[in-house]
Amino acid sequence: MFKIIKRPPLAEGRMFVLRILAVVFAIGASMAIIALLGHDPFKVMLEMIRGSVGSAYRIKETINKMVPLLTLSLGVCVAYKMKFWNIGAEGQFYMGAYGAGLVAFNFSHLPSYLLLPAMFAAGVLTGGLWALIPALLKAKWETSETLVTLMLNYVAIRWVTYLQYGPWRDPKAAGLPRMMHFPETADLPKIGSIHIGWIIALFLVIVIYFLIRYSKLGYEITVMGENPRTAEYAGMNTFRILLVAIMISGGICGIAGVIQATGLEHSISPVLSSGLGFTAIITAWLSKLQPVTLVSVSFLFAMMLQGGNYLQSVMKVPSDVAGVIQGVILFFVLGSEFFTQYKIVRDKRQGEETRKVGA
Amino acid sequence: MTDRAAYVQMEGICKTFGVVKANDQVDFSVRKGEIHALLGENGSGKSTLMNMLSGIYMPDSGSINIGGKPCHFHSPKDAIRHGIGMVHQHFKLVDILTAKENITAGMPGSFFIKNKGMTEAIGNIAKKYGLQVQADRKIYNMSVGEKQTVEILKVLYRGADILILDEPTAVLTPQETDALFNILRNMRRENCAIIIITHKLNEVMEISDRVTVLRKGQSIGTVNTSETNAKALTEMMVGRPMSLEIQRPAVTGGADSEPLLDVRDLTIENQEKIKVIQNVSFQVRRGEILGVAGIAGSGQKELCEGIVGLQKVSGKVIFKGEDLAGCKPGNIISKGISMSFIPEDRLGMGLVGGLDIVDNVLLKSYRKTKGLFVDRKQGVSMAESIVRRFDISTPGVHHQVSKLSGGNIQKVLLGREVSLNPSVIITAYPTRGLDIGASYNIYDVLNEEKKKGVGILYIGEDLDVLLELCDRIMVIHQGELMDILPASETTKEQLGLLMLGHRGEGADHV
Numbered sequence: 001m002f003k004i005i006k007r008p009p010l011a012e013g014r015m016f017v018l019r020i021l022a023v024v025f026a027i028g029a030s031m032a033i034i035a036l037l038g039h040d041p042f043k044v045m046l047e048m049i050r051g052s053v054g055s056a057y058r059i060k061e062t063i064n065k066m067v068p069l070l071t072l073s074l075g076v077c078v079a080y081k082m083k084f085w086n087i088g089a090e091g092q093f094y095m096g097a098y099g100a101g102l103v104a105f106n107f108s109h110l111p112s113y114l115l116l117p118a119m120f121a122a123g124v125l126t127g128g129l130w131a132l133i134p135a136l137l138k139a140k141w142e143t144s145e146t147l148v149t150l151m152l153n154y155v156a157i158r159w160v161t162y163l164q165y166g167p168w169r170d171p172k173a174a175g176l177p178r179m180m181h182f183p184e185t186a187d188l189p190k191i192g193s194i195h196i197g198w199i200i201a202l203f204l205v206i207v208i209y210f211l212i213r214y215s216k217l218g219y220e221i222t223v224m225g226e227n228p229r230t231a232e233y234a235g236m237n238t239f240r241i242l243l244v245a246i247m248i249s250g251g252i253c254g255i256a257g258v259i260q261a262t263g264l265e266h267s268i269s270p271v272l273s274s275g276l277g278f279t280a281i282i283t284a285w286l287s288k289l290q291p292v293t294l295v296s297v298s299f300l301f302a303m304m305l306q307g308g309n310y311l312q313s314v315m316k317v318p319s320d321v322a323g324v325i326q327g328v329i330l331f332f333v334l335g336s337e338f339f340t341q342y343k344i345v346r347d348k349r350q351g352e353e354t355r356k357v358g359a
Numbered sequence: 360m361t362d363r364a365a366y367v368q369m370e371g372i373c374k375t376f377g378v379v380k381a382n383d384q385v386d387f388s389v390r391k392g393e394i395h396a397l398l399g400e401n402g403s404g405k406s407t408l409m410n411m412l413s414g415i416y417m418p419d420s421g422s423i424n425i426g427g428k429p430c431h432f433h434s435p436k437d438a439i440r441h442g443i444g445m446v447h448q449h450f451k452l453v454d455i456l457t458a459k460e461n462i463t464a465g466m467p468g469s470f471f472i473k474n475k476g477m478t479e480a481i482g483n484i485a486k487k488y489g490l491q492v493q494a495d496r497k498i499y500n501m502s503v504g505e506k507q508t509v510e511i512l513k514v515l516y517r518g519a520d521i522l523i524l525d526e527p528t529a530v531l532t533p534q535e536t537d538a539l540f541n542i543l544r545n546m547r548r549e550n551c552a553i554i555i556i557t558h559k560l561n562e563v564m565e566i567s568d569r570v571t572v573l574r575k576g577q578s579i580g581t582v583n584t585s586e587t588n589a590k591a592l593t594e595m596m597v598g599r600p601m602s603l604e605i606q607r608p609a610v611t612g613g614a615d616s617e618p619l620l621d622v623r624d625l626t627i628e629n630q631e632k633i634k635v636i637q638n639v640s641f642q643v644r645r646g647e648i649l650g651v652a653g654i655a656g657s658g659q660k661e662l663c664e665g666i667v668g669l670q671k672v673s674g675k676v677i678f679k680g681e682d683l684a685g686c687k688p689g690n691i692i693s694k695g696i697s698m699s700f701i702p703e704d705r706l707g708m709g710l711v712g713g714l715d716i717v718d719n720v721l722l723k724s725y726r727k728t729k730g731l732f733v734d735r736k737q738g739v740s741m742a743e744s745i746v747r748r749f750d751i752s753t754p755g756v757h758h759q760v761s762k763l764s765g766g767n768i769q770k771v772l773l774g775r776e777v778s779l780n781p782s783v784i785i786t787a788y789p790t791r792g793l794d795i796g797a798s799y800n801i802y803d804v805l806n807e808e809k810k811k812g813v814g815i816l817y818i819g820e821d822l823d824v825l826l827e828l829c830d831r832i833m834v835i836h837q838g839e840l841m842d843i844l845p846a847s848e849t850t851k852e853q854l855g856l857l858m859l860g861h862r863g864e865g866a867d868h869v
Contacts, residue, residue, distance in 0.1 A: 219718070219725060219733045226711040232669060233698075233708050234722040235689025 004342050015340055022336035026329040033324055039317055048322070051310025052303035058310070060194050064264060066302035067197040068093075068256045068273070072280035073298055074201075074208050075252035077289045079131075081212055082245050083225040088134065088149025089253045090277025091156035092127040096254025097261040097268045098160065099126030101168065104182040112185040119186060120258050127254015128247035130156065135246040139239055153277070161270045168268075179267045188263035195263035202295070204252060209291040211248075221245050253277065279305075282330050301326060364427075366391045366552050367412070367443075367521055372421035374407055381407040382418070383576045389521070394543055394553045396563040396584070398596055399573035400794040401765070405556045408573070409523050412554075413445035414438030425521075444514025445523040450506050452498045458509045459494040462516050484515050488545045503654060504535035511542065521552045528562060530655055533822065533855035540566050558596075560589040560603075561823070572596050597795055605802050605827040607846075610646030610810055618642035619814040620666075620696070620783050624674040625684075627658075627665045627838075635661045638674070639840045641833055643783060643814040648805060650829030650846065651818040652854050658838035659818045660700065663787050666816075667691050667698040678783070692723055697781035699772050701788040709772050712761030716753065717742045719760050720775050745774035749804070766797035773804060784808060787818035802828055822851045836860040 010018070031041035052062045072089045079086035086092075099122035107115060134148035163179065170180045188195040212218040220241045224231040231238050256276075261268050283301055287293035308322025365388035374382040382404045389395045399405045410416045412423065414432035423430050425441045432438045435445075452461050463477050481494050492508050501509070507527065514522060524543075528536045543553055543566060557563060563570055564584060572579040572595040579595045594600050620643040627636040636658045643649050653659055664670040668688040676683045683691055699709050710719050721738040728734040742756040749770040753763055760768060773789055786805070790798040805828070809815055819825045825832055826846050833843040834857035841857040 214732045214735075216725060216731060216733050219721070222714065222718075223711050223722065226713045227708075229708045230711055230722070232688060233667075235687065235692045235726070237687075237689070 004344055010340050018336050018340060019333065022332040023329060026325075026332035029332070030325040030328045033328070034317075034321060037317070037321070039315070044311060044315065044317060044321070047311055047315055048304065048307030050307075051314065052307040058306060061309075062299070062302045062306040063194055063198055065276075065305050066298050067201045067263075068260045069276050069280060069283060069302055069305075070201045070294060070298035071197075071204060071256035071259060072253050072277055073283040073287070073294050074204050074291060075127075075249050075256065076280055076284045077249075077287075077291065077294070078208065078212070078221070078245055078252065079249035080284060080289055081218075081225050082221045082242070084135070084138075084242070084246060084249075085146045086131065086134075086149050086246070086249055087146060087278070087281055088131060088152050088250075089256075089280050090273055090275070091149070091153035092130050092250040092253035093257040093260070093273045093277050094153075094156040094160050094268075094270075095130040096123035096127035096251075096257030097272060098156075098163070098257075099123045099254060100186075100258040100261055101163070101182070101268050102126075104186045105168065105180065108183040108185070110185065112187075115183075115185050116188070116262065119262065120255060123254040123258035124251035125254075127257065128249075128251035131246045131250025131253070132243060135242055139242055157270050160268055160272075164269065179269060181267045182262065186262055187266060188259065195259075197259040197263045200255065200259060204255070205291045205295060208252075212289075212291070217241070217244065279326065282326060286330065286333055365389065366426055368422075368424040369408070369412065370422050370424075372408060372411060372423075373419045374404075374411060374416060375419055380576050382411075385421070385573065385576070385578045387571055387578060388581075389552045389554055391520075391552050392547055392550045393568040394547050394555065394566055396567035396570045397554055397556045397573065398558065398560075398563055398570050398592060400558060400596055401792050402575075402794070403573040403596075404576040405573055406525060407576075409445065409525065409554065409556055412438065413443055413523055415445075439514070439517050439519060442518060442520045443523070444517060444519030444521070446507065446510045446514060446525065446527060448525045448527075448529060450510055452506060452509060454499040455497060457495050457497050458492055458501075458512070461498060461509055462494075462513045466517070481512060481516060484512060487549065488515065488542055490542055502535075503530045504532075504538065507531070507535075507539065508542075520550070521554070522546065523554045523556070525556045526558075527555060528557070528559065529820070532654065532858050533851045534859065535855075536562075559821075560592055563592065564589060574598055593795070601795065601799075603795075605799070605824065606806055607828060607830070608806055608810055610812070618644050619678065620816075621677040622666065622675070623677065625662070625665060625676065626673045627661045627670050629661070634838055636665060636672075636838045639835070639838075640674075641840065641843060643816050645812045645814055646809055647830040648809055648815040648817050648828060649843075650825040650832040651816065651835060652822060652825055652832055652858060653835040654858050655820070657835045657858075659787060659835070661838070662835070663698055663700050663785050663816075663818065666785060667696060689726070692779075695780070695782040696785070697776040697779060697783065698785040699776050699787070699789065701769060701772070701791045710760055710768065713759065715757045715759055716746065716751075716763075716771055717756050719771060720745060720778075723775065723779060741778060745771065745778055749774045749800070765792045766794060769793060769797070769801070773801060777804060777808060781813065783814045783816070785816040785818075788820060789817075790824070791820070798824075822854055825854075826851065834858055 031045065034041040034044050051058060053059050072093060075092065076086050076089050100119035103119045103122045104115065107118065110118065130152065133152060134143070134145045137143040137148055138145045165177050168179045170178045188197060190196065212221070220231065220236050223234065223236065224238060224241055228238060257272070260272055265272055279301060283294060283297045287297045304322040304325055308319035311317040311321060312319040367389040369385065369387040372382050372385040385404065385408055387408060397405050397409065407416065411418050414435040414437050417433065430441055453464070459477060459481060462481055478494055485492055490508050490512055492505065492512060498506060498509065527539060531539060546553055555567065567584045569581055569583055570587065570592065571581040572592065574596060589603070593603060623640045625636055625639045626634060629635045639662065641649070651659060651662070661670055665672040666676055668683070668686050668691045672684050674684060678694060678696060683694065717735060717738040720742045721733060725733050728737065739756055745751065746753060746756060751767045751770050753767060760771060763771070769789060773786070776784060789801050793801065805815055805817065817829055826849065829846045831843055832846050832849060832854065834841040834854055836858060837860065841862055844853070
């Protein structure tokens with residue numbers, strides 16, 4: 001029999017080694033899965049890397065995937081810091097895009113330097129308000145934010161579908177149910193051939209870093225996440241903090257929607273996010289809610305997404321392989337957390353020793 | 360009697376949890392027909408040792424012999440088969456069942472419950488040991504003392520003749536304690552072996568035949584109670600001689616001075632609209648410690664929370680001429696009222712375990728600085744001065760609070776509250792779980808604040824401490840104020856009767 005016992009706290013160095021080991025194991029396991037699917041795992045891995053950073057074009061594609069992913073992850077980070085389980089990034093993303101669309105279609109006569117900022121502002125507002133619904137429900141009636149944010153995702157996606165078939169349908173699309181294009185003044189400017197979304201995302205990284213680390217609001221959010229009773233006891237206005245933090249969380253997810261709509265699609269569709277709102281939950285956790293770490297993790301995941309697409313077209317390997325690898329990495333890295341606190345030892349007797357120290 | 364062989368013998372017991380050596384080569388033995396006290400401070404390894412005897416933990420090494428035969432327990436079931444039963448500090452009863460159902464639950468027998476036989480069996484045991492219990496009463500209708508009786512019956516019904524009681528008097532009134540001790544004496548007469556885990560010296564002296572003292576996981580020695588005294592035991596327990604006297608400095612004008620905090624007709628309802636505090640009126644004056652005594656759950660928590668705005672109240676909370684009832688907590692803190700409540704898990708309210716000392720120290724004052732950002736520089740200097748003044752042992756001010764020891768955690772909390780220079784300190788169970796030295800530190804801190812003219816509301820558990828430390832003691836029972844008595848003219852028994860809700864009978868009985 002084996003038994004699980006609590007181990008002495010690990011030094012930072014050993015923790016790091018453990019995490020690296022987890023990633024190595026994850027890659028090993030992924031390769032085994034690829035081999036089971038009948039492909040050469042080494043070749044697949046190599047092609048994946050080549051497909052994501054092997055040429056200027058592919059790097060651009062990777063960055064284009066990284067930008068919304070990073071932005072969405074930042075958004076959910078703010079909520080998770082407060083232990084508010086916002087898995088509605090997807091919906092807030094679409095509502096953000098919707099807010100941008102409202103401005104774009106109604107004020108299309110505005111010059112670009114007024115229109116774009118207005119679209120972003122609208123996106124923050126609609127994304128934030130969308131996130132506010134579960135926050136208010138939780139504050140008033142203690143509903144589960146996990147369920148409400150999740151369900152609101154589907155409402156948001158259906159809302160976009162409705163717009164696409166209904167009021168915002170492109171009359172020039174010759175019967176195709178396609179949404180109208182934004183006016184050209186609503187295109188996000190480019191540097192070289194890459195839209196400036198990455199600058200916005202990096203700027204947000206800095207903002208969120210300072211917000212959580214140094215600001216009073218960040219401090220309040222952290223305390224509330226750790227212990228809401230203590231926050232109240234310390235005289236914090238927990239209701240206000242909840243609403244503000246969730247507005248920020250949803251607002252940033254909304255920005256991701258605006259970036260995607262103005263930088264790439266120049267319109268909105270129900271597949272605009274390609275599920276990044278869910279991937280963002282994984283990246284946020286893997287980065288341990290650290291904004292700076294998020295940059296590299298998001299890039300890694302963007303590489304996998306882009307590499308996966310490339311695999312599909314070049315090697316006829318389904319792009320879902322990338323999804324499998326993501327899942328396996330998450331499994332191993334989160335699983336390794338267990339081993340930072342416990343170890344398994346052999347024991348001939350039956351035993352259970354996970355209890356806390358008795359006095 | 361002293362010549363009889365040991366019935367339970369534990370030798371060389373070791374048990375490690377992570378890096379903590381909870382038990383290190385502990386030897387312990389009990390005879391039949393004796394009451395054996397296991398004495399030690401919090402964290403000395405008493406409960407761990409007994410959890411191994413009752414089969415909850417398994418020792419890493421060492422041997423357990425019962426009646427001369429080596430035993431290996433893999434579960435509490437094994438232990439009960441050898442006649443070992445443990446009554447835990449936190450009762451393990453099913454509230455919605457009756458006493459009888461709790462006592463017989465989980466016992467082997469036929470498919471159908473033979474009601475009559477069981478009632479008879481329980482009645483016989485109860486009669487034998489002088490236990491009083493109403494077998495058909497539901498647990499939730501019972502007082503703490505009655506619940507404990509059910510727990511004891513539960514293990515006796517299972518045939519236990521070795522009984523372990525973990526801090527059995529912690530939640531009892533003096534009267535209930537006396538009743539319990541009588542039961543234990545009856546059991547001793549019936550040749551049971553009784554082990555009582557405690558850190559209260561006067562109880563050891565009153566009830567036990569022998570004492571084993573543990574300190575930091577090691578057994579310091581076993582002595583006959585009749586051949587020792589409280590002072591010697593303290594020294595064994597703490598490791599150095601210590602005075603057990605608590606100071607009560609007289610503050611000039613203390614008792615007669617103007618009231619700082621004037622609570623009038625305070626009433627608090629809980630979520631089920633039940634009144635948990637009813638029409639309570641009292642005053643806290645400058646330079647006095649007003650103690651609050653009551654059975655656990657008599658409304659202490661609600662009272663604290665009500666005064667500082669964490670609960671909706673009706674009535675008046677007048678502080679320096681201003682009614683604070685209905686104000687927000689932040690508002691009340693800024694006026695100079697400090698509240699610290701040490702719940703059973705120590706971290707529940709007042710501190711954030713996952714954050715470092717600096718962030719915890721800033722909890723109530725971060726708002727005072729201007730600007731968008733938290734002034735951590737000021738926090739560091741505040742934290743450093745608290746660590747120095749209260750002698751908190753920590754690798755640094757950026758150490759996570761939950762990784763500190765219990766005593767140090769409580770010092771951080773009290774240190775922060777005191778450093779805010781409040782006019783009124785409300786503190787509940789500030790020495791909960793602390794060792795003797797740390798507790799006395801806390802009493803000193805409170806006395807120092809008292810000398811500065813601070814009014815202190817002290818919610819306590821240990822009546823001895825309340826009587827020595829406080830100037831006046833108010834007793835609450837089921838949310839009602841029973842009486843406010845001057846501590847120097849009051850006895851434990853009087854307090855006990857009031858805590859049980861017997862108003863005005865106190866004087867006649869004592």
